[in-house]
Amino acid sequence: MAPSSSILDKNAAAAPAHSDRADNELVARIRLMLALSALLVAITDVIGPGRANKAALLVLSAYAAACALAYVCTRFEQKWTRGKLMHRVDAAMCGAMIAAGGQADIFPLVFMFFAIVVASLRYGLEEGARVTIMAVVLYCAATIANTHAVAEARLYLRAALLLAFGRAIAQLGERHIQAARREALLRDLNQVSNPRFGIDRTMTAALEHIRAYFRASTCFTVLQDSDSGLYEIRAVRKDGPVAAPAQAVDAALARAMLPALRNHVLFYVGPHSWGLGAAAAALTHPGTAGGWVPHEGPSMHNLGELLEAGSYISAPLVFGRGKGRVFVTASTRNLSRSDALFLARIAAQELHAIDSIDMLDRIASDAAAMERKRIALDLHDTAIQSYIGLQLGLVALSRHATPSNPLNDELAKLVAMAGEVVVQLRDFAQGACGKPAGSEPIFLTALRRQAAQAMTSYGVDVRIEVDGPLDLGDRLTAEVLQIVREGISNVCRHTEAKRAAVLLRCSESLLRIEINNEHGGGQPPPFRPHSISERAIALGGAAFVCQGRFNDTIVCVEIPL
Structure with missing residues (x-):
């Protein structure tokens, strides 16, 4: 990362x-x-x-x-x-x-x-x-x-x-x-401020960019929720996970990392810090007009020992409903006072911008959830009830038919198909409300349902494979699902393939989607899937078509994370 x-x-x-x-x-x-x-x-x-x-x-x-x-x-x-x-x-x-x-x-x-x-x-x-x-x-x-x-x-x-x-x-x-x-750091922080990645991935990427800029050991935030009063910490280290979720932390430990001067910028260099001739210093800055002031008392020194850092800087941070601080600690170099003031600028502008984007994303997600719930209710009152009525009518009709009626088998098939449609519609309604029927993620459930529909309607056997965790966030997940649906639909409608495969590979920095179908030796002419390409470009990625080694065509979509 x-x-x-x-x-x-x-x-x-x-x-x-x-x-x-x-x-x-x-x-x-x-x-x-x-x-x-x-x-x-x-x-x-x-x-x-x-x-x-x-x-x-x-x-x-x-x-x-x-x-x-x-x-x-x-x-x-x-x-x-x-x-x-x-x-x-x-x-x-x-x-x-x-x-x-x-x-x-x-x-x-x-x-x-x-x-x-x-x-x-x-x-x-x-x-x-x-x-x-x-x-x-x-x-x-x-x-x-x-x-x-x-x-x-x-x-x-x-x-x-x-x-x-x-x-x-x-x-x-x-x-x-x-x-x-x-x-470069400010530009990179603006690039990671994308709501489609989710707040955990976005904040982890931002903190990792800050850590890399200062060549520090760790970068972490300590925040207290203004409503519940609970504390949480989010920390990144070199070669850490791509998404570091916020974790609850003991109140006494959190208060030890949040000094009384909540609005001041902190700068500390320990007496045995790295570098020849480095002098110990514990300074605070009000963040507005004024200069650096020596900090009296052992609290900053104790905090340095608690963090096991020879040098650290800290700035106040307001993020959502939480207030606290962002810390940067270093063990192999000495941070400077200009570093501390620049960290305060980052916390006040760039990280606050990420918080604003996350808030807008939550509002949009809540609105989308309410709209999905309304659609699910309308679906239940119209389509599901109508299919249930159709199913009951077919059952009554089959009961009135004599045992020797040659249409009995066909009526039984229609009753079974109506029952399957009712089950699918109910699952779709539950999924639209955010209530998946089983333990499998709703994203994979939707893909497998699409594959089953391709088999039922077109006789195409679609295999779904996932490599890596698909923790993409709601908005990016919806876009990826639509790309895969479009790819499966293109295979069913525009090719004569009887087998296809969808492979999703998710790494720390790239999501790769491969939609593979056989062409039986007759290589198709060059083409470009316009809808898929446009969606990929809108997500900052690209789509291209290549020929596989086993008489197959592969549509590849790469989306940077």
Whole structure:
């Protein structure tokens, strides 16, 4: 369930930047122009005397050739051009050019800053700082090797300035990536806010996206129902279930996780948290105007021990009739105060939007349930009563017939058929009211009834197979049922098949429906099931037709979850 290759992952935070072909070509083109400009200036304006000039020209020529090769490979989208190799080569060129030229010229500084900018904008603070240190060390080592002046004050002053500028550039790159990650998280939260998935799946997906963004251990909510006063908790961990239902929790434990400052944002870093030089902190923020205030007392520290978290952040949350908090805990990294404020924004806007959608979905479901009940009552008063009257009339007619009447067998068949129709109508009425006749889910009951009707009316044996739990929610279940009905109807009405199969596979991220029918070796012409395709597209999926290995045609529908 975790978005392992998502932009929310820190290592892939700038994935669109270094995987976009236009961006890669732009960086490669700028690198090649800088290399060619440096080479042209070195040819027209001698860098150093004698062998030093020849060595500098040789280094610049080799680098320009490498930049040209990188540009060509970028045009063909070679994988290695999207990694960290080239900007590290740029940093290495800094030392090589100084060592070859014999003096600190402008070109090494240009390539150094270019390497730092590329690394920072693509990979953030860590890679930007790493490239900065690498470039500065090479710069100093090459300069000392050429000038033999280890303690020259100007050299160390330049190194300090380069480190300061490199750090500033890396910090700006980190802010750029953080903004991209936040935008991606908000976009993903808007995408999971879909009522057809049900509230359990939707909330689980939202909490998992939040956990993945903060690279945290767990993300959970603690809510108290305003009517009953009961507490419930919903928690997600890495590689957890796709739908984590809310579970009741002991009132004393819940109150321990809900501090007295119900409307404040919490930020806590333990004294033995991960990271060198990490200082313990327990701060609260009012969430509006004002700043962070130290929290007095042991309650936040005790909560950190209760959660077994070296660092955690929390924000107030109002969801439906419940009020409480959302928590993010981390054991392998330290969360920050900006993380806490961003979590408060998520709780106030994105999670509240999911609650509004869920409320509208419940209203629509209640209205649909009332409409189904009305239809069931009308069905009972009209069709069922009429068939019962027909059944009684046929029974009376068969009783009046003499034993030697040649129509007795036909009358008996009509009486039995009328009785079966009455049973089916009653089952349908009960199902419409949400009262399935047996322990089997009403979704499968409806599918098996459709398969039985195909056998009775058309002589087509339809096999129903289900792989995985079909916990899809009311609205998506109704759409899937209609797709399967349409597929079975198409097999019965438009083919000469005597056997068919319906296979439903439900994984964590995809629902796949396969409607299979034999064609007896005569492969049908290419076709597109319009109604099924339109329904699949409306659900965000797709439908396509393929030919199986055993003289069969398969209509596949894939719906992302």
